[in-house]
Amino acid sequence: MNAIGTAALMELVAANNGLSVARACKRLAMPRSELLRLISELAELQLLRVDYASGRQRIWLTDTARAVLR
Numbered sequence: 001m002n003a004i005g006t007a008a009l010m011e012l013v014a015a016n017n018g019l020s021v022a023r024a025c026k027r028l029a030m031p032r033s034e035l036l037r038l039i040s041e042l043a044e045l046q047l048l049r050v051d052y053a054s055g056r057q058r059i060w061l062t063d064t065a066r067a068v069l070r
Contacts, residue, residue, distance in 0.1 A: 008015065010061070013048065014069055021050075034040055066069040 008028055013019060021039070025032050039059055042048040047065040052059045061069070
């Protein structure tokens, strides 16, 4: 797991109160495949959750992640 990418993703999601995977790719200048692997790892740790509503993947912080970031 890339520590810098992880921190940047967590901060980005927190600052935007959730965002689409496509927007995260663009803002982080990270390839989609790399970002999806990172999201998967963080979801396994129960720090992120992925919502597939309206056909788009949106990522959100879990309550556990919010507590860690405080």
